[in-house]
Amino acid sequence: MKKFDIPDFYKSSIISLIKEKRRDEDKKNQNFTPTKLDFGPVEFLIARHFGFCYGVENAIEIAYKAIEQNPGKRIFLLSEMIHNPHVNNDLQKRGIQFIMDNHGNQYIQWDELKSDDIIIIPAFGTTVEIENLLREKGFDIIQYNTTCPFVEKVWNRAEVLGKQNYTIIIHGKAYHEETKATFSHTIRNSQSVIIRNINEAKFLSEIILNVRPKEEFYSYFAGKYSANFDVERDLKRIGVVNQTTMLASETQEIADLLRDTMIKKYGEENLKEHFADTRDTLCYATNNNQSATIALKNEDADFAIVIGGYNSSNTSHLAELLSQKFITYLISDASKIYSDKVIFHFDLNSHKEIKTENYIPQKEKVRIAITSGASSPDSIVDDVIRKLLSFFENTIDINTVLNNAFGKL
Template sequence: MKTFNVPIIYRSPLITAIKNRRKQQDRMKKDFSPTLLDFGTLKIMLARHFGFCYGVENAIDIAFRTVDENPGKRIFLLSEMIHNPHVNDDLLEKGVQFIMDTSGNQLVPWEALQPDDIVIIPAFGTTLEIEARLSALGISPLQYNTTCPFVEKVWNRAEQIGQKAYTVVVHGKPGHEETRATFSHSRHTTPTVVVKDMAEAQLLGEFISGKRPAAEFAELFKGQYSPGFNVETDLQRVGVVNQTTMLATETQAIADYIRGVILEKYQHEANAGERFADTRDTLCYATNDNQSAVTGMLQVPADLAIVVGGYNSSNTSHLVELCEEKMPTFFISSDEKLLSANEIRHWDFHHKQELHSFSFLPDQDVVTIMLTSGASCPDALVEGVIRKLLSFYGLEHKADELAESWK
């Protein structure tokens, strides 16, 4: 696999050594059990897979190289390159400006851009409409393109099935940059509708089966369907693709559900199976691996889980969601949120607020903590969390000893 030039500040010798050892022991990636870091009174169960994925490293490589190779030029990002505040802040410090926020609100007017400006497309990709706007300003929209190859794979698959007269159902968060981009690309080929979860998929199923009147569709899926969408004709042949950072199991469940509704409605047709397109190959490998690693990690007893990543990171929030089903879970952006052995600031992504909690570490002889991070989180932040936790037990020196032992 291609290697990338990622700034050393994001690397961690300790985490790299652990990942390399596990990779050597399990080259086929069949073992999703966690790595035990045994410090005596503190035991950390480190997930088998976590941290930067291919798409994130690709984006970081291109963005930082673009800055280094273009001194004196104005450089813009359409929005946050990835959903990690530390990486985005580093780019801002280098003079990069964001044209929009993550919701698509304008921060820099389009009219302020000039033909010789550099505009970087973030890892989530962008819409065809924004590409056209940049072109109209005299800026080549794809010259500095960090779109994740696995996101582009989803676009290509949506286009392929669209050309075969399938309507595309996108499982994703309607306001997320990646879903907005996927929706834009898909709707230019075929009728497209976005469902954010199983509840909306089941709602869509009622329109497919005819149990709900077509007249209600426009209001229930407002802003989530392509212009001219015809409920009566556009839901007869469908295929499901996804925002790559969604829960893979949920995407598969949604696809299975919609396929079942289709087959039930057209069960008397000899070619009923052809009314649903097989799109399982659009699931991102890193999303799958990281989520499977959390599932494997949760098979081992522990007292609590800590998940590290950007608070607006979709893939990270799904790791938190999985952990919350089994044990107390704390979603933090870095070790700075570990205020003391008694205090922690952590993100409640359900209600979009930061909480200040006390006594998060149990008062007992041995404490076991599950630890993982999102696909846009630098390994250096995970090492920082490990070192901070060790400091609460007077075991700071153990981190360097562990790094040596894993070489």
């Protein structure tokens, strides 16, 4: 695996060591059990996989190189680099300006850009329309393009399938930058429709099986299908790809449902003519992080902390998984842990930050499950652990705990 040159302030003393030791012990990534750090009155159960993924580290390396290599020049990001406020804020402090927000509302108009400005494409990628616009204005869209390679893998697979006359079903959030980009790239070669969840997949299945009249497709999926989409013509051959930050298990559930639908419609002997196997497009990092989070659920903990941006799709999915078993607090950083009595956290139902009191139970030993999203720096996870540790008396020295967990360091 390639090692990226990311700023030291995103690295950590605790988490980096844990990850290094776990990699040495499990080179094939087959052990998803959490790391247990026992400090006496408090024990942390830390997910096997979490934090910066390949695509995020790649994007961060390119962005900071753009700053280093272009002193005095104006540097712009199309939108947020990744969905993490600390990374985005630091880039802005270093002079990078955002052209638009996550929803496409522009802060800076295209005609305000100059030919010698530097444009960075974020990790989510961007639409074909914006790529073409930048080319027309003479900007280099290759050198500082930070699009995640696994997002591009989805685009490439969709292109191949499109040329084979498959319609692409995109499992994703229609408003998300990555899904917008994937849809834009996909419709160059095929018809496409975006579905959000298994319920929408069931609706689509009923359309394919003629349980529902085909006209209902156009109203139900309004704004989420390609131009000139014809239900009779375009749902005979399909393949499923996803927004890489969605739950891999949900994508697979959707794919299995639509696969069974095509078997019912055309017979198992004709399946290959009507359904493309796209399991190879699932992002390994997202899958590993989610599998490690599911493994956390097999443990006993008093509550869980998930660290990441509130608008991060992959982070919210980790919080959803853990909330099935534990009281779960999604926080952006250690500052949200106001004291041993008060924590501010993002509520997945109201989509607002709320305050909870007495979140740490009064008991002899407290167990806390911890993970973080793919765009959250390890240094922030360190800060959270140290903050929580400060609320407990008579804890074991951290070096001793690490030695106990991994042997002599």
